[in-house]
Amino acid sequence: MSETVIQDKPIEQREKQQQPKKKFEGPKRDAIVDLGKYKDTEVRVELMGGRLVTGILKGYDSLMNLVIDNAIEYVKGLDDQVDVGKEEKRELGLTVVRGTVLSSISPVDGSNVIYISMEE
Amino acid sequence: MSAETNSVSSQFLSNIIGKPVNVKLYSGMLYNGKLESIDGFMNIALSNTTEHYENNANGMLRRYENDVFLRGTQVMYISEV
Amino acid sequence: MSGVEVLLPLEIIDKTINQNVWIILQSNREFTGTLIGFDDFVNVIIEDAVEYITRNNDDDDIVMKHHGRMLLSGNNIAMLVPGGKR
Numbered sequence: 001m002s003e004t005v006i007q008d009k010p011i012e013q014r015e016k017q018q019q020p021k022k023k024f025e026g027p028k029r030d031a032i033v034d035l036g037k038y039k040d041t042e043v044r045v046e047l048m049g050g051r052l053v054t055g056i057l058k059g060y061d062s063l064m065n066l067v068i069d070n071a072i073e074y075v076k077g078l079d080d081q082v083d084v085g086k087e088e089k090r091e092l093g094l095t096v097v098r099g100t101v102l103s104s105i106s107p108v109d110g111s112n113v114i115y116i117s118m119e120e
Numbered sequence: 121m122s123a124e125t126n127s128v129s130s131q132f133l134s135n136i137i138g139k140p141v142n143v144k145l146y147s148g149m150l151y152n153g154k155l156e157s158i159d160g161f162m163n164i165a166l167s168n169t170t171e172h173y174e175n176n177a178n179g180m181l182r183r184y185e186n187d188v189f190l191r192g193t194q195v196m197y198i199s200e201v
Numbered sequence: 202m203s204g205v206e207v208l209l210p211l212e213i214i215d216k217t218i219n220q221n222v223w224i225i226l227q228s229n230r231e232f233t234g235t236l237i238g239f240d241d242f243v244n245v246i247i248e249d250a251v252e253y254i255t256r257n258n259d260d261d262d263i264v265m266k267h268h269g270r271m272l273l274s275g276n277n278i279a280m281l282v283p284g285g286k287r
Contacts, residue, residue: 067208067213093284096283101277127241129272174265196277198271200267
């Protein structure tokens with residue numbers, strides 16, 4: 001019934017009606033990274049606002065909320081720099097990190113701190 | 121961003137309408153007054169409002185004779201007093 | 202394929218209802234109190250909340266002690282730690 005109505009309209013209008021269908025499919029929201037790979041391994045998580053947390057990834061959901069065990073937060077220094085080398089840290093324990101504020105996550109294993117010498 | 125009707129937060133909100141509350145904005149400003157109205161965006165209307173910075177002990181900055189409207193996006197919390 | 206039990210974050214939060222919780226915002230502000238409930242946006246209701254501002258060297262200033270219940274906007278919540286502050 002509705003199909004016959006559409007076909008009665010001029011071509012331009014038909015196109016107008018069909019276009020939105022395609023347009024509103026929108027971007028796919030599937031995860032582009034499988035956090036399952038990192039489960040039970042140590043990860044480094046940066047949050048919006050500058051917090052930095054490391055710990056064992058115990059769980060996650062599709063919204064990128066995380067469960068981090070033995071979480072350690074590295075506290076910003078006075079100069080606003082987050083520095084893993086410095087011992088300004090505090091232990092949080094089992095922590096839930098909100099996916100809405102997550103800005104990066106990466107495995108600790110296989111990454112190094114590089115010190116840049118100011119001398120010479 | 122509206123809260124669905126049966127969630128804990130909307131139950132809480134309907135419970136505290138008409139009661140005295142503290143509302144803090146992300147700026148650190150604290151508003152103490154009677155909760156006239158609130159919606160799912162956390163937009164808030166208060167009456168008999170006093171304004172403080174961070175806490176009531178810091179002294180009153182201002183008293184508002186008329187209703188005060190607070191924009192939901194700026195609200196950090198609303199608390200019973 | 203992956204681990205036997207993937208812990209779901211929201212399930213962990215659900216399990217801490219009626220227990221102490223430590224809530225850390227994106228800014229240097231934190232709250233502790235008894236978790237009463239939360240919604241889909243993780244707006245949180247806590248009871249008898251204590252509000253802190255954290256400074257660099259571990260001395261946290263208590264901004265305010267609240268009595269009764271508080272609805273804390275989920276907008277700027279970064280982390281939730283079951284069991285409260287340590």
